[in-house]
Each structure stands twice: as C-alpha cells, then as structure tokens.
Amino acid sequence: MNQHDLVRYKVFTRRSLLFGGLQLAMLSALGGRLYYLQVVQGDRYKMLAEENRINLRLLPPPRGRILDRNGVPVALNRQNYRVVLVSEQTPDVEHTLDALAQIVPIDADERKRIQRDIGRKRSFVPVTVCEHLDWNQVATIAVNSPELAGVSIDVGELRHYPYGPMLAHVIGYVAMVSEDELTGDPLLELPGFRIGKNGIEKTHDLELRGRAGNSYVEVNAHGRVIRELEREDGQPGSDVTLSIDLGLQQFVSDRLGTESAAAVVMDVTNGEILAIASTPSYDPNAFNQGLSRTQWQELVGNPRHPLINKAISGQYPPGSTFKLVVALAALESGVVTESHRVWCPGHMTLGNRRFHCWKRGGHGHLTMVEAIAQSCDVYFYDLSLKVGIDRIAAMANRLGLGSTLALDLPGEHAGLIPNRDWKMATRGRAWHKGETLNAGIGQGYVLATPLQLVTMTAQMVNGGRRIHPHLTIGIGQTAEEGLDPGNGLGLSSASLAVIRRGMDEVVNGRHGTAGGAKIEEPGMEMGGKTGTSQVRRISKSERDSGVIKNEDKPWEERDHALFVGFAPVDAPRYAVAIVVEHGGGGSKAAAPIARDVLIETQRRDPSRRAAPLAEAPERDSRSEG
Amino acid sequence: MASLRGWGFEREEISLLDKVKQLNFTLILLIVAIAAIGFAMLYSAANGDIDPWARRQMIRFAVGVGVMICVALVDIRVWLRGAYVIYGAALILLIAVEIIGEIGMGAQRWIDLGFFQLQPSELMKLALVIALARYFHALTLEDVRRPTVLIVPTLMVLTPAAMVLRQPDLGTAVMLMAGSGAVFFLAGVRMWKFAVVIGAGLAMIPVAWHVLEDYQKSRILTFLHPEADPLGAGYHILQSKIALGSGGVLGKGFLAGTQSHLNFLPEKQTDFIFTMLAEEFGLVGGLGLIGLYGLVLAYGFAIAVRSRNQFGRLLALGVTTTLFLYVFINIAMVTGLIPVVGVPLPLLSYGGTAMMTMLAGMGLIMGVYVHRDVMIRRHGAADDF
Incomplete structure (x- = not known):
C-alpha cells in the first residue's frame, strides 16, 4: 500500500x-x-x-304493547321497511341521494332533514332516508344496490293503533325523537327510533321502550x-294493561258522536277508568307516519279542538253539578241540616242585585234533597251565603277539585276553585258576596275538568273513600294498585246519604231534572246531577226581553251541558261524568248520554252489579220531590 | 501488513473455487433469515395463504440469491472498469422511462423483465455508488480536498436525483443523495463542505416546497399533524401507529394482528410490512429484525474496512449505506418519525425491485470481501495495475 493510499x-x-x-x-x-x-404508549394504542376492531351495535328492543283490561291489544307493532344511509360509506352523499330520489320520493324538505341528520349524527350511524316503502321500492333498491353505496334496507317497527281515533287521547302516539329529547342514550339516536309523545305512550314510555341489547x-x-x-x-318493552274496557270505550265514543264532548266512566271502588272519551278525535297512526303541514293545520285550527283531551284538559264551569259540593259543605260544617227549608220565589236579591233561579216562577218551599232534585238556584244561593266561599272551596278541594289528580296521562288541568285568598292574590280585590252566590251554583270563577267531576262523584257515592283515578292496571307481569286503602275523606255517612238521596231524586224522583233519563232496567237505576253552565252572562236586557233559547244561539255561545251520575243507585259501582260543549241543558243533552253509558257499563259487566260497597247506606223511599 | 504481499501477487487471478470458498456464508445466512421473516409476514398478510404474495416472493428471492452470488464472484476490477458504463446505462434508462412515462401519461416508470420489473431508479442506486467509488478511488486525499474535483461527482449525483424527483419519487431522491453523501464523506471530503451543502439545502426548502406535488405536500403536513385528519391523509400513519403500539412487547401472535387482518393497516404487504411484524411479534420481533439488519450492516462495515483497495471500501460502505437508508427510512416512516415517502423494506416488502437491488448490492459487498486483498492502483482502472 503506497503512502497516498x-x-x-x-x-x-x-x-x-x-x-x-x-x-x-x-x-x-x-x-x-x-x-x-x-x-x-402500548395501552393507549x-x-x-x-x-x-369492535363496533357496538344496538339491538333496539321491541316496544311493549298496550292492552285493554281484557287483554285486547290497542297499540302494537308492525313491520316497516325503510331506506337508511351510512354517510361514511358513501363517497358522495349528494350523488347517492340523487340516485335514491329516482326510486323513492325525496322532496326538498326531506332532503334538508336528511342532511341535518347526517351532520348531527356520527358518520357510522345510519340515517333514515325514507320510510314505509312498498315491495316494489324495496326490490328496486335491492337491484340497484351496486350504484347506491352506503344505502341499505332496514326492517323496523311501526307502531300501529288498530282502533285509531277512538283511543287516541288515552294511548297518545309515538314519534321521532326530537333534538331536545336526546339524553345521550344511543338508542335514541337510532334511525327511526320513536318515543311516546303523548298519552300512555308518554307516561309509560320507559317501560314500553324496554332496554336495548348490545351486539359487539x-x-x-x-x-x-x-x-x-x-x-x-x-x-x-313491557306490555301495559289499561283499565279501559275497549267495548265500552267504543260505545262511549260512538255515543258522543259528532258532539264536542267528553265522557269518563270510573269504577268508584278503586278509581279505575273504564272509558274516557273526548270527541272529536284524531288518528294517532297519522302521527307515526309523519303529518303533512295541511293535516297539522287542520287539526290545530279545528274549533272543536280534536287534539285536546277534553276529559282531562277541558275546564268547564261545573254549573249545578257543583251544588252537590255546596250541599255537602253545608251539612259537614253543621250550618244546616237536610231539613233546612228555603222559599224560592224565582229569584233572590242581594244588595241591589237580583239573582235568578233557572225556574222563573220559582220552586216554592224546598228541603235540601228536593233542592238538589230540582236544582233550585235560590236554595243554593241561600246555602252558599250561609256556608261561605272558603268552606265551599275547602270541601271542593277535599273532593279533588281545584288541583290535578295525578292521573297517568299527561296534560291534566287543575281547574279552579276560588276562595277569598285566591281572589286577593290574583285579582287584588276583596271577595264579593255576589261571587259566593255565583260559585254556589258552579258558575263564576269555578272550573272543573270532567275527570275531576267523575272523581268527585265517585268519592261521594263510594262512602267517602279517597280514590286515585288511573288508567294503568298492569305493567308487564306486575299489577298496578290504584287504591289508597282506608284513606277516607273524613265525610260523615249521614251527609253522604243526603247527597246520594238527592242524586237519586234527580233521576228517579217525580220532579227530578233528569227524569227523562231514568234507567228502567231493574237493578241498574242511576242517580246523578245535571248541570248547565253558561258560556256567557245573561244580560239584563236579554232577561227582560225573554231569555233566548239555546238552540237559537250560535253554537259557540250555547251553554255547556253536564251530567255526573252513578249506578246502580242502591249499590254504587260506576260513576260517570259527561260534558257536552255548547250542548244546551244538562238534562237534555248530557243526562241521556250518561244513562246509555251506564246501562252499557253495567250490561258489559253483570257480575259487578252484585258487588255493592259494604258501607252503602240504606236507600230512602221515593216519596220525596 | 498487507503490503508484505507485494505488488505482483495480486495481479494473479483468484480461482473460481477459491472465490466460492471465500463467500461469506454467515452473511448469506443472515440474508436468508431476513427474507424468511418476510415470507412468513407475506403468508400472514394473505390471511395464512402462500398466495398471492409469499410464493412469488420466494421465487424472486431464489433468483435474487443467484444474482447475488454471481455478482460476488465477478472480479471487482470488472466493476471498476465498467463503472461509468453502468452509470451511463442507468442514466439513459432513467431518462428513457422518464420520456416514455411522460408520453404514457406518467403511468410506467419501469421496464418489465418478466420475473421482475426493473426500475432504472433502483439500478441507479447501485450504479451511482459504483461510479462514485471509482471516481474517488482515483483521487488522493489532497485531490479530494480541492473543491473543483467535486464538481463532476456532484453533477453525477444531482442529475439522476433530479430525474427521480421529477417522477416524483422523493424517497429515492433522498436515498440517492444521502447514499452519495456517505461516499463523499468516506472519501474524505471536508466536513465544512457538508455543512455548507446541508445549510444551502435547508435554505432551499421554501423553494422546494413549491416544486413538490400536492400529495407530497399533504404527506409532509400529515406527518407534522397526523391527528388533524384521521380519516384522510393521516389515516395510514395513524393506523400504522395503532397497529405497532397495540402489538405491545410480545405481539398479538402470528396471523393474529387485528389491524393487519381487518385491513385497517394499509399496504401491509409492501411499505407497511414492518408494522405488521411489530403488531404480530411485538417489540421483541421489531427489535429482532432491526438487530438482524444491524448485523448485516456490521458485516458491510467490517468488509469495507478490511478491503485493501479504496474502490472496494467505498463500494462496500456505499452499498451498506444504501441498505441502511432503506431500513431506516422505511421503519422511521411506519413509526411516524418521518413523513411517508414510499420506501420499501428490503427483503421483506413484497416486490422484486428493492429485493433485487439489495441482493445485487449484497453481491457487491461480498465481491469486495472475496477480492479484499486485490490491490488496485489509483489509476489502475485500465489494464495498467
């Protein structure tokens, strides 16, 4: 190796x-x-x-059915074919939607909704594009699937209500989850998942919904x-059993017909509601499939308010049905006895105002039972002055008026029972005696819902036991107990007997206001109380020129017709409340409905006629009135 | 020392048998071992099937080993003599495919030789090392220190580097320049000159940025912020890191890599095969393979240092450096240390090109070993030894 190297x-x-x-x-x-x-970093990776590697797939549980008391399904599930799109599996969402629009109708609104859903949900969550496909559409999409990346057909459940409008207000309906209802539960984000939005579907949504399964x-x-x-x-989801008797419900809702009306039938022994109808109604199946704008406008704009459950949300002046409360308050407070007599000349003067009785000529001398039977206004003017508004209000509250009753349906209204404090607090003015008179005949400020009226009546005839009105009698395998056992309202049976006798006379007495609605079938006889509540005040000039007959007034100015009743009269088992909006007089418009409903109720369940309440008081002879 | 043998001795030819005896069988064994790991991984990549990858890779490897041994047995002076011819041929091929590629819509950068596809850019990796080794072999240290003599070799590097950069193949361009840099360095070029070149290179980055294709820019941006776009450009590297990291110390087991077998890992049979190995055999497997490569590299160093001619030394270490660059760039790329530049892992990644380059390169290294005692004069490229 040389040097250089x-x-x-x-x-x-x-x-x-x-x-x-x-x-x-x-x-x-x-x-x-x-x-x-x-x-x-091993654990993190x-x-x-x-x-x-692992995806969690939710297995949506089938929604529980809703059954009537005899086990007939009134809400169940059907198969629903729908198109879903997984946005992360399609290269171009717009292009795919265009292709899909050739097969199924997707309008501009729908398209916006789909795009919003895609933006809102995680990219692997399928978004519903279109539902309720027919077989042709399903087949066409299946054939074209190579061109439709990320698109698949999904079989879902569709809630179906075989009895449609008849039970709409009870069952409610289910609909898509709205954004503010999302709780973070991924089940709610599943495409097409529906939750209860009204009625029992809403009250028992969680039980009906069940629990989602997971598939890893x-x-x-x-x-x-x-x-x-x-x-x-x-x-x-668990099945929910209702106290509703489907056949009776059908009967009641048919009987109300085209009237704007509400009816409730209750078992007085336990508060179970056998039928609760509000007419007109709507078809809950339409909500499932999505209402069009015009359908919705029609429902909302209808003056007879089909969307409102009048039986629990309708608040009406109870009219003469409230006289039962006044009478009970008078007896219980000891101000008078049932033998208290009043002379009715057709009117009563308080200060410089004259308060009229519905019977212009007057009733003459009346005892309490006679006054109830003939619904004498002057007698109850007198009684309410003696008892005073606060004691009347207290009795009303005791019987469940003026507050909601915790019924297992959403939308219950409280009605209104005025007293002195209430007036001072809300109006800032002192209570007038004249207002006591108006309240004494269930007019003025007093408001009650049909549900409250039937509960009131039931508690008056079941021996003064507090009952909790309810519709649910079973969830899954467990039975719901509705009765508060032994929780009395603290009313004396003597006072209650007077009230019952009065109600008996209303229907069965010689001069009773509801004599025309008498039940002839032996053992099925009903008792009750009519009510007619003014929608507007009768002016002096009108009274002078002769009160215009109801039938001659425009519909929305006519009186509401009310009736509360019970049967059988000697062993009360069922109570009923009927309100016919702008129906005219209670005796003519409401009492006959109550009669037919109570006959049907007892016919449908003959075994119950023989099940009287233990403490049912002796029935008096019919000599009075 | 070796100079005792005198000048006349090495003029004599070594017999073929002696050459075969001189072949470094341990090195061959190491290479076979690395390749065998590759076959196993390709078998796993195909979900436990010898087809479509493992079988073809084995055939290629068998051919490649033959080529390697042939190359090793060729007299080192043949390479020295033919260095510029080989370089020239490689450059012409490179220009040719560039022109063909341009005409053919940029689709093809290789020449089909039947059992494998010859990429001129791969050939250039070796040809450039051979040519530079010859160039510096002829220079004394004093010559090397003169800046003017560096002009020619610099052009020899930049011409093909510019060509592959145009393709665009950033990985190969980096490898050509870094590999050549190693030869420059080992030949004795002053350190400060590298500093100047690197400094100038850094200064050029803003200019270079504009020359880069969009996808190359996005790869670099993705490298800088891989989590910014986990489903887009960052997907590959993120999935690769997940696969690696989830392998842990001992791995998920052969054929049990979830990331690989469920296709979360892209290009698992080619550029990302190391990731698959590390997922299935963990840190132990990954370090083991790096160790094997390390041993091969060590052999390259040892052979280079023992060579008695400058050409052999530069050639051996130039090729060794090329192998190192392959291994380092590939593993650094799949572990997210550098941007994804598309450099395969030699002997493991499916594909004939890199394997052939590597095996031919190994043949050259072995040739240097076989001819380690051959003395070659500085100007002995001709018959005048």
Missing part, C-alpha cells in the same frame, strides 16, 4: 467508525421509537386498536362485520 485508508477507517456510530445511533433511535410506541361485532376497515364477538340481549 495509506492516508486515504486512515481517513476512511476513522470516518467509517464515525459513520458506523451514526448508523448505530439511528437504528437505536428506531428501537427507542418502537419502545415508546409499544411499551410506553391497544385501546385504539380495539375501538377500531368485529368489523374490518370498511365497516363490514366479520363476526359477532358477544351479544347482550336487551329487554323487550
């Missing part, structure tokens, strides 16, 4: 050592990097790898399921 060799050797050291350092850096990723599946990078790793079965 030796020099080069030395430089080469030195530099190659340096260079080798550099390479070793760089390879060590790779080793360090591996250590960092696999050991230091293990978790990420599992997240990649291994997926590949394209989202394709390789295998199921684990499955946790969910819990199907």
Whole structure:
C-alpha cells in the first residue's frame, strides 16, 4: 500500500467508525421509537386498536304493547321497511341521494332533514332516508344496490293503533325523537327510533321502550362485520294493561258522536277508568307516519279542538253539578241540616242585585234533597251565603277539585276553585258576596275538568273513600294498585246519604231534572246531577226581553251541558261524568248520554252489579220531590 | 501488513473455487433469515395463504440469491472498469422511462423483465455508488480536498436525483443523495463542505416546497399533524401507529394482528410490512429484525474496512449505506418519525425491485470481501495495475 493510499485508508477507517456510530445511533433511535410506541404508549394504542376492531351495535328492543283490561291489544307493532344511509360509506352523499330520489320520493324538505341528520349524527350511524316503502321500492333498491353505496334496507317497527281515533287521547302516539329529547342514550339516536309523545305512550314510555341489547361485532376497515364477538340481549318493552274496557270505550265514543264532548266512566271502588272519551278525535297512526303541514293545520285550527283531551284538559264551569259540593259543605260544617227549608220565589236579591233561579216562577218551599232534585238556584244561593266561599272551596278541594289528580296521562288541568285568598292574590280585590252566590251554583270563577267531576262523584257515592283515578292496571307481569286503602275523606255517612238521596231524586224522583233519563232496567237505576253552565252572562236586557233559547244561539255561545251520575243507585259501582260543549241543558243533552253509558257499563259487566260497597247506606223511599 | 504481499501477487487471478470458498456464508445466512421473516409476514398478510404474495416472493428471492452470488464472484476490477458504463446505462434508462412515462401519461416508470420489473431508479442506486467509488478511488486525499474535483461527482449525483424527483419519487431522491453523501464523506471530503451543502439545502426548502406535488405536500403536513385528519391523509400513519403500539412487547401472535387482518393497516404487504411484524411479534420481533439488519450492516462495515483497495471500501460502505437508508427510512416512516415517502423494506416488502437491488448490492459487498486483498492502483482502472 503506497503512502497516498495509506492516508486515504486512515481517513476512511476513522470516518467509517464515525459513520458506523451514526448508523448505530439511528437504528437505536428506531428501537427507542418502537419502545415508546409499544411499551410506553402500548395501552393507549391497544385501546385504539380495539375501538377500531369492535363496533357496538344496538339491538333496539321491541316496544311493549298496550292492552285493554281484557287483554285486547290497542297499540302494537308492525313491520316497516325503510331506506337508511351510512354517510361514511358513501363517497358522495349528494350523488347517492340523487340516485335514491329516482326510486323513492325525496322532496326538498326531506332532503334538508336528511342532511341535518347526517351532520348531527356520527358518520357510522345510519340515517333514515325514507320510510314505509312498498315491495316494489324495496326490490328496486335491492337491484340497484351496486350504484347506491352506503344505502341499505332496514326492517323496523311501526307502531300501529288498530282502533285509531277512538283511543287516541288515552294511548297518545309515538314519534321521532326530537333534538331536545336526546339524553345521550344511543338508542335514541337510532334511525327511526320513536318515543311516546303523548298519552300512555308518554307516561309509560320507559317501560314500553324496554332496554336495548348490545351486539359487539368485529368489523374490518370498511365497516363490514366479520363476526359477532358477544351479544347482550336487551329487554323487550313491557306490555301495559289499561283499565279501559275497549267495548265500552267504543260505545262511549260512538255515543258522543259528532258532539264536542267528553265522557269518563270510573269504577268508584278503586278509581279505575273504564272509558274516557273526548270527541272529536284524531288518528294517532297519522302521527307515526309523519303529518303533512295541511293535516297539522287542520287539526290545530279545528274549533272543536280534536287534539285536546277534553276529559282531562277541558275546564268547564261545573254549573249545578257543583251544588252537590255546596250541599255537602253545608251539612259537614253543621250550618244546616237536610231539613233546612228555603222559599224560592224565582229569584233572590242581594244588595241591589237580583239573582235568578233557572225556574222563573220559582220552586216554592224546598228541603235540601228536593233542592238538589230540582236544582233550585235560590236554595243554593241561600246555602252558599250561609256556608261561605272558603268552606265551599275547602270541601271542593277535599273532593279533588281545584288541583290535578295525578292521573297517568299527561296534560291534566287543575281547574279552579276560588276562595277569598285566591281572589286577593290574583285579582287584588276583596271577595264579593255576589261571587259566593255565583260559585254556589258552579258558575263564576269555578272550573272543573270532567275527570275531576267523575272523581268527585265517585268519592261521594263510594262512602267517602279517597280514590286515585288511573288508567294503568298492569305493567308487564306486575299489577298496578290504584287504591289508597282506608284513606277516607273524613265525610260523615249521614251527609253522604243526603247527597246520594238527592242524586237519586234527580233521576228517579217525580220532579227530578233528569227524569227523562231514568234507567228502567231493574237493578241498574242511576242517580246523578245535571248541570248547565253558561258560556256567557245573561244580560239584563236579554232577561227582560225573554231569555233566548239555546238552540237559537250560535253554537259557540250555547251553554255547556253536564251530567255526573252513578249506578246502580242502591249499590254504587260506576260513576260517570259527561260534558257536552255548547250542548244546551244538562238534562237534555248530557243526562241521556250518561244513562246509555251506564246501562252499557253495567250490561258489559253483570257480575259487578252484585258487588255493592259494604258501607252503602240504606236507600230512602221515593216519596220525596 | 498487507503490503508484505507485494505488488505482483495480486495481479494473479483468484480461482473460481477459491472465490466460492471465500463467500461469506454467515452473511448469506443472515440474508436468508431476513427474507424468511418476510415470507412468513407475506403468508400472514394473505390471511395464512402462500398466495398471492409469499410464493412469488420466494421465487424472486431464489433468483435474487443467484444474482447475488454471481455478482460476488465477478472480479471487482470488472466493476471498476465498467463503472461509468453502468452509470451511463442507468442514466439513459432513467431518462428513457422518464420520456416514455411522460408520453404514457406518467403511468410506467419501469421496464418489465418478466420475473421482475426493473426500475432504472433502483439500478441507479447501485450504479451511482459504483461510479462514485471509482471516481474517488482515483483521487488522493489532497485531490479530494480541492473543491473543483467535486464538481463532476456532484453533477453525477444531482442529475439522476433530479430525474427521480421529477417522477416524483422523493424517497429515492433522498436515498440517492444521502447514499452519495456517505461516499463523499468516506472519501474524505471536508466536513465544512457538508455543512455548507446541508445549510444551502435547508435554505432551499421554501423553494422546494413549491416544486413538490400536492400529495407530497399533504404527506409532509400529515406527518407534522397526523391527528388533524384521521380519516384522510393521516389515516395510514395513524393506523400504522395503532397497529405497532397495540402489538405491545410480545405481539398479538402470528396471523393474529387485528389491524393487519381487518385491513385497517394499509399496504401491509409492501411499505407497511414492518408494522405488521411489530403488531404480530411485538417489540421483541421489531427489535429482532432491526438487530438482524444491524448485523448485516456490521458485516458491510467490517468488509469495507478490511478491503485493501479504496474502490472496494467505498463500494462496500456505499452499498451498506444504501441498505441502511432503506431500513431506516422505511421503519422511521411506519413509526411516524418521518413523513411517508414510499420506501420499501428490503427483503421483506413484497416486490422484486428493492429485493433485487439489495441482493445485487449484497453481491457487491461480498465481491469486495472475496477480492479484499486485490490491490488496485489509483489509476489502475485500465489494464495498467
């Protein structure tokens, strides 16, 4: 090796050592990097790898059915074919939607909704594009699936209400989850998942909904399921059994017909509601499938308010039905006895105002039972002055008026029972005696719902036991107990007997206001109380020129017709409340409905006629009135 | 030392048998071991099937080993003599495919040789090392220190580097320049000159940025912020890191890599095969493979240092550096240390090109070993030894 080469060799050797050291350092850096990723960060990446690999799929539980008291399904599930789109599986959402629009109708509004859903949901969550496909559409989409990336057909459940409008106000309906109803429960984010929006569907939504199952599946990078790793079965929704008797409900709702009316039939022994109808009604199935704008406008704009459940949300002046409360308050407070007599000349003067009786010629001398039977206004003017508004209000409250009754339906209204404090607090003025008179005949400020009226009546005839009105008698396998056992209202049976006798006379007495609605079938006789509540005040000039007959007034100015009743009269089992909006007089418009309903109620359940309440008081002879 | 043998000795030819005996069988064994790991991974990548990858890779490897041994047995002076011819041929091929590629809508950058596809840019990796080794072999240290003599070799590097950068193939361009840099360095070029070149290179970055294709820019941006776009450009590297990291110390087991087998890991049979290895065999497997490569590199160093001719030294270390660059760039890329530049892992990644380059390169290294005692004069490229 010559000198030059030796020099080069030395430089080469030195530099190659340096260079080798550099390479070793760089390879060590790779080793360090591996250590960092696999050991230091290993757990994090293990978790990420599992997240990649394992997808959680929700298995939506079938919604529980709703049954009537005899087990007839009144809400059930049907199959619903729908198109869903997984946004992360389609390269171009717009293009795919265009292609889909050739097969199924997607209007501009729908398209906006779909795009909003896609933006709102995680990209692997399927978004519903269109529902209720027919077989042709399903087949066309299946055939064209190669061109429709990310699109698939999904069989879902569709809630179906076989009896439509008849039970709409009770069952309510289900609809898509709105944004403010999202709770973070991923079940609610499933496409097409529906929750109860009204009625029993809403009250018992959680029980009906059940619990979602989970399926852990291994997926590949394209989202394709390789295998199921684990499955946790969910819990199907529980069936909910209602106290409603479907046949009776049908009868009641047919009987109300085209009137704007409400009716409630209750078992007085336990508060079970056998029928609760509000007419006109709507078809809850339409809500499921999505209402069009015009359909919605029609429902909202209808002057007879089909969407409102009048039986629990309608607040009416109870009219003469409230006289039962006044009478009970008078007896219970000891101000008078049932033998208290009043002379009715057809009117009563208080200060410089004259308060009229409905019977212009007057009733003459009346006892309490006679006054109830003939619904004498003057007698109850007198009584209410003697008892005073506060004691009347207290009795009303005791019987469940003036507050909601915790019925298992949403939308219950409280009505209104005025007293002195209430007036001062809300109007800032002192209570007038004249207002006591108006309240005494269930007019003025007093408001009550049909549900409150039937509960009031039931508690008056069941021996003064407090009952809790309810519709649900069973959820799944467990029975719901509605009765508060032994919780009395603290009313004396003597006072209650007077009230019952009065109600008996209303229907069965010679001069009773509801004599025309008498039940002739032996053992089925009903008692009750009519009520006619003015929608507007009768002016002096009208009274002077002769009161215009109801039938001659425009519909919305006519009186509301009310009737509360019970049967059988000697062993009360069922109570009923009827309100016919702008129906005219209670005796003509409401009492006959109550009669027919109570006959049907007892016919449908003859065994119950023989089940009287233990403490039912003796029935008086019919000599009075 | 070696000079005791005198000048006349090495003029004599070594017999073929002696050459075969001189082959470094331990090195061959290491190479076979690395390749065998590759076959196993390709078998796993195909979900436990020898097709479509493992079988073809084995056939290629068998051919490649033959080529390697042939190259090793060729007299080192043949390479010295033919260095510029080989370089020239590689450059012409590179220009040719560039022109063809331009005409053919940029689709093809290789020439089909049947059992594998010859990429001129791969050929250039070796040809450039051979040519530079010859160039510096002829220079004394004093010559090397003169800046003017560096003009020619610099052009020899930049011409093909510019060509592949235009393709665009950033990985190969980096490898050509870094590999040549190593030869420059080992030949004795002053350190400060590297500093100047690196400084100038850094200053050029803003200019270079405009030359880069969009996808290259996005790769670099993705490298800087991989989590910014986990489903887009950052997806590959993120999934690769997840696969690696989830392998842990001992790995998920052969054929049990979830990231690989469920296709979360892209390009698992080619550029990302190391990730798959590290997912299935963990840190132990990853370090083991790096260790094997390290041993091969160590052999390259040892062979280079033992060579008695400057051409052999530069050639051996130039090729060794090329192998190092392959390994380092690939693993650094899949572990997220550097941007994804599309450099395969030699002997493991499916594909004939890199394997052929590597095996031919290994043949050259072994040739240097076989001919380690051959003395070649500075100007002995011709018959005048």
